Structure formats: structure tokens, C-alpha cells
Amino acid sequence: GKLTDGLNRGVEGALASVSEAYLEPVIRLGVTGLSRAGKTVFITGLVANLLDRGRMPQLRAAAEGRIETVFLQPQPDVTLPRFDYEGHLAALTGDDPRWPASTRAVSELRLSFRVQQAGWLGGFRGPRTLHLDVIDYPGEWLLDLALLDKSYADWSEDTLARLDKRPEAKEFMAVARAEDGSLPLDEMRAQALAARFTAYLAAARAAGWSDCTPGRFLLPGDLAGSPVLTFAPLPRPSEASRTSLWQEMERRYEGYKSKVVKPFFRNHFSRIDRQVVLVDALGAIHSGPQALEDLRRTMAEILTAFRPGSNGFLSKLLLGKRVEKILFAATKADHLHHTQHGALTGIMQAMTREARDRAAFAGAEVAAMSLSSLRATVEETVGRNGDALDCVRGRLLSTGKQAAMYPGELPSDPARLLSPAREGAERWLDSEFSLMSFAPSRLNLRPGEGPPHIRLDRAAEFLIGDRL
Ligand code: GDP
Structure with a gap:
């Protein structure tokens, strides 16, 4: 008893110091x-x-x-x-x-x-x-996690409801609504639907929307053109046979979940x-x-x-x-x-x-x-119309020329920006922010150069x- 306990403790101690030194x-x-x-x-x-x-x-x-x-x-x-x-x-x-x-x-x-x-x-x-x-x-891949809990029918319903209010989705919504999911699959129409849906996602992303899932539609990598990326949300038909467009879309959606989303979470x-x-x-x-x-x-x-x-x-x-x-x-x-x-x-x-x-x-x-x-800019305070504006100066990507610009103002109290009651009431960073595409200044790690x-x-x- 006591002897082996002591031995074990000795072995444990030795192992601990070994792992400390080598692990x-x-x-x-x-x-x-x-x-x-x-x-x-x-x-x-x-x-x-x-x-x-x-x-x-x-x-x-x-x-x-x-x-x-x-x-x-x-x-x-x-x-x-x-x-x-x-x-x-x-x-x-x-x-x-x-x-x-x-x-x-x-x-x-x-x-x-x-x-x-x-x-x-x-x-x-x-x-x-x-x-x-x-x-x-890509963060888009992380957002795909929410798909794992959703059936194709639920995902379609939620997505179509959201897209209904978005101007970027107008064209896709028109095609999706005209589609009858109970009809037999026509591959060309399935591809056209997926292409319209992808175009919507890209437009939504460009317009500043964040929830642009399925993430691989925007960043397909070597999955481009494969059936797991050739689906789109559809209005649910009252019945759908095994060979219908609806069922094939559902099969691809489930394939996307099990063959694309799950392996990412498992492996990385x-x-x-x-x-x-x-x-x-x-x-x-x-x-x-x-x-x-x-x-x-x-x-x-x-x-x-x-x-x-x-x-x-x-x-x-x-x-x-x-x-x-x-x-x-x-x-x-x-x-x-x-x-x-x-x-x-x-x-x-x-x-x-x-x-x-x-x-x-x-x-x-x-x-x-x-x-x-x-850091692509340096600071500069510029007099404009009698005001002293705290600007940043950098080289513009568009012209290659240096410019000092004022992005506009942020509220000092975040509540003014974030309170839902204020929605639409105020705009921030509406001065020259949209023009501020600066070229990178050369990454310089030497001291004394900013x-x-x-x-x-x-x-x-x-x-x-x-x-x-
Ligand atoms: P990713 O898609 O998340 O990998 O984004 P990138 O790292 O490629 O950055 C996207 C763009 O944001 C870049 O091409 C730059 O135009 C801009 N950007 C990123 N970091 C900075 C920064 O620190 N300063 C400025 N001025 N622009 C940045």
C-alpha cells in the first residue's frame, strides 16, 4: 500500500517535470x-x-x-x-x-x-x-451553424420571409415565387434559381448585410458548381414527389449540412x-x-x-x-x-x-x-469653413494622390447609435467616409517612422x- 503509493507519487512527479521540460x-x-x-x-x-x-x-x-x-x-x-x-x-x-x-x-x-x-x-x-x-x-462558415438545426422547409420559410423585405432580393423573389416545387426537377431551372440566389447574397453582402448564409455560396472554393451549392429557398408545395424540384433541393440542402458544414466544425x-x-x-x-x-x-x-x-x-x-x-x-x-x-x-x-x-x-x-x-493614415487637423476638423491623411487608391479627409462623426454615447427607437433617425459617418479607400502605406517596422x-x-x- 504505502510503498506503491509513494512509488506512484514519485513516478507522477518525475512525469510532471518531464512534461514541463519537454511538452x-x-x-x-x-x-x-x-x-x-x-x-x-x-x-x-x-x-x-x-x-x-x-x-x-x-x-x-x-x-x-x-x-x-x-x-x-x-x-x-x-x-x-x-x-x-x-x-x-x-x-x-x-x-x-x-x-x-x-x-x-x-x-x-x-x-x-x-x-x-x-x-x-x-x-x-x-x-x-x-x-x-x-x-x-471565413465568418460566413461559422454562421452556417444555424442551418444544422433547420430543416429545408423551415430554412426556406425563414429565408424567404427575410428576403421579402430586401430590395437586393427582388429579382430572386420573383423567380422563386413563380417556381412550382412539386414539378419534376429541371436541372437548368435549378441552376438558374441557385445563380439568382447567389447573386442576391453577393448584392446583400455589398450592401452591408451580415447574414449572408449559406456561407459557401459566396466563398465556394473547389465546391463551385457542385450540387451542394446548387439549391435555393422555395415556397413549399402542398405535395412533392421524390423526383420533384422541392425534394431534390431538400436533398442538396441536407448534403450541404452534412458534407460541408459539419466537417468544418469537426476538423477546424x-x-x-x-x-x-x-x-x-x-x-x-x-x-x-x-x-x-x-x-x-x-x-x-x-x-x-x-x-x-x-x-x-x-x-x-x-x-x-x-x-x-x-x-x-x-x-x-x-x-x-x-x-x-x-x-x-x-x-x-x-x-x-x-x-x-x-x-x-x-x-x-x-x-x-x-x-x-x-495603419494607412496619419492624423492632420484641417481648417474648413472656420472649423478645425480632425482628419486623417492617406494615399487614395483611386487617384494615387494624398488627401486629408474627414469621415464624419461617431456618437460619443453608444446608446445614441444603438437604441432601436432611433432607427432611421440619425446617420453617422456620413461625411467623406465613403471616399476613404486608402492604399496601404508600406508596412514599416523601423522605429521613428510612425x-x-x-x-x-x-x-x-x-x-x-x-x-x-
Ligand atoms: P478579409 O476578407 O477578412 O481577409 O479582409 P482583408 O484582410 O483582405 O481586408 C479587406 C480590406 O479592408 C483590405 O483590402 C483593406 O482595404 C481594408 N483593411 C483591412 N485592414 C485595414 C486597416 O488596418 N486599415 C485600413 N485603412 N484598411 C484596412
Whole structure:
């Protein structure tokens, strides 16, 4: 009894110190957000600034000088596309800097750290190795989770009801209403329906709507043209035979769920430890109250995906494992003079709080902030009509010329923007925001040439600082 207990304890102790010395911890950081939210630029900026830590003062381990080296390593998942860091960096740092190509599918990148441990004992223990696996995936794919709980009939009904009120869907709605689902499948008509539906989704996305599922319709990858992407919502016929259009659409919809949505959650989503959700809040605010309301609903829906037990399929998949931290970050803060950054952060925090309430979310640590992954502007105060306007100056993509512009105003009290009673009453960022398409300024990590980012180091501190 006693002897074996003691032996066991000795073995356990030895194993613990072995694993401490040799086991290298891995953090799997998910980066998501709807298309054009800024995922590619975020990852490229984050990695570039981590590799060269001179410009990350808010990352504690960096400020304390404990990070010895950071380097890129081959990723563990050999069948997953590698995030094209070098290609994107080359686009941003070339002689004629360009924005890189956006995220179209899931990809991964492994970054490894050699870090001195914190505290006065840390120096004696020697450096540790920690791996950060960054997983980039479209936010549209996350929203597809809601489809898993819905039959084709329910999904059709909900979607058609929503589309009915949208001008972008007018053409699709006319075709869908004229269709009789009980008639035998005609492949050409099915394809025409799916094409119209896809065109609607693209128009809705461009107009600033967030809920543009099924996500693969906009980012099809190698599924383009396959039956799982050739369906559309239809009015339910009173009866439908096995060979009818309705039943075939239903079969494809179910195929999309089981062959496209589920594997993504199983293979990628289920293994994420920490998550950053990037949000183009400025774009939504500029688009107006409806787009903003839609974004608020979408944020709650995204949080639902991270709520344990929110979905039967997910609960079985995750078996109690949960994401530890979630950051909602408004991107492109360099469109605003810093005097307005506080207002943007306040809006993000209010929206995140509200999303938590809507999704009845509890568990992970959730935070909100505003940032710019790659600062394309400098600040300038300009006199106009007797007023001093806090502008930002950058090189316009359209003309290639420098311009100082004023985006318009954000409310200092988020309630003025977010209260539903105000819907339609006020518009924000309605000055020159729509003209503000700046070219990237060359990503420059040398000191003394202006900060290359805004609060990217704070985001890194929240997401991984506790493990460094
Ligand atoms: P993704 O679709 O989420 O991968 O989005 P991207 O990272 O490709 O970003 C979409 C676009 O947003 C870029 O092409 C830029 O025009 C813009 N953008 C992203 N981050 C920033 C930023 O920090 N500052 C500015 N000014 N524009 C940005």
C-alpha cells in the first residue's frame, strides 16, 4: 500500500517535470470575421509585428524583454493550406504597396516563441517554447451553424420571409415565387434559381448585410458548381414527389449540412482555444441603422457558436471543451482621428455586451476593442469653413494622390447609435467616409517612422499574453 503509493507519487512527479521540460504547449488561435472584415491584413500585421517585437509595447512579455525569439515553423496539419504570410507581406511591403488578396477559405500558420518565464524564478528555469497556430477562416462558415438545426422547409420559410423585405432580393423573389416545387426537377431551372440566389447574397453582402448564409455560396472554393451549392429557398408545395424540384433541393440542402458544414466544425472549429472576431463596424455604421442592427444580430449568432450546449451536434463534438477567450475587434480604426477611437471602442463594447445578452452567453472571457492592423493614415487637423476638423491623411487608391479627409462623426454615447427607437433617425459617418479607400502605406517596422498599427499589441496581449 504505502510503498506503491509513494512509488506512484514519485513516478507522477518525475512525469510532471518531464512534461514541463519537454511538452511544448500549443495555442490554437482562430481568426474570423465576415468577408472584407480584415482577417488577412490582421494576421499578416500580427505576425510581422511579433517577428519584429520592437513595436508591441502593450504586449507584456515583449515589454519585459522576455521573448527571446519568434519564428515561423511548418504547421502540424499537413493537408491544410498554409496562410500565405510571405505573399501577403510582399504585397504590403513592395515598392507599390497593395492590399493582399482576402481570405477565401481556411488556412493555417504556425508561429513559435522562445520565452523566458515571468517572475524572479523565471530566469533560473530557462526559456520555454510555445507554439501559436493561427487558423484563418471565413465568418460566413461559422454562421452556417444555424442551418444544422433547420430543416429545408423551415430554412426556406425563414429565408424567404427575410428576403421579402430586401430590395437586393427582388429579382430572386420573383423567380422563386413563380417556381412550382412539386414539378419534376429541371436541372437548368435549378441552376438558374441557385445563380439568382447567389447573386442576391453577393448584392446583400455589398450592401452591408451580415447574414449572408449559406456561407459557401459566396466563398465556394473547389465546391463551385457542385450540387451542394446548387439549391435555393422555395415556397413549399402542398405535395412533392421524390423526383420533384422541392425534394431534390431538400436533398442538396441536407448534403450541404452534412458534407460541408459539419466537417468544418469537426476538423477546424472544434480545436480552437482562443478566438478573435474581426468586425467592420465602421462600414456598418456608415451603411446605416439597418446594417448595424443586422451586424448586432450577427454578433450574437457568432457568440452562440461558442456557447457550450447551444447546438446538439456541437455539444457532442466538443464534449465540454470550450474556447477560453473571445475578442471582438472593430478593424480599420485608422479611418478615424484618435480623438474618435474611444467612441468606436465604446460602440464595440456596447455591441459585444448586447450580443452576450442576446446569446445568453457565459463562460469564456469576452472583450471588445478597436484597432488597425496596418495603419494607412496619419492624423492632420484641417481648417474648413472656420472649423478645425480632425482628419486623417492617406494615399487614395483611386487617384494615387494624398488627401486629408474627414469621415464624419461617431456618437460619443453608444446608446445614441444603438437604441432601436432611433432607427432611421440619425446617420453617422456620413461625411467623406465613403471616399476613404486608402492604399496601404508600406508596412514599416523601423522605429521613428510612425506606429505601423493601432492597438494590435493590446489585442495580442488579451489573446495570448497570459501564456507568454
Ligand atoms: P478579409 O476578407 O477578412 O481577409 O479582409 P482583408 O484582410 O483582405 O481586408 C479587406 C480590406 O479592408 C483590405 O483590402 C483593406 O482595404 C481594408 N483593411 C483591412 N485592414 C485595414 C486597416 O488596418 N486599415 C485600413 N485603412 N484598411 C484596412
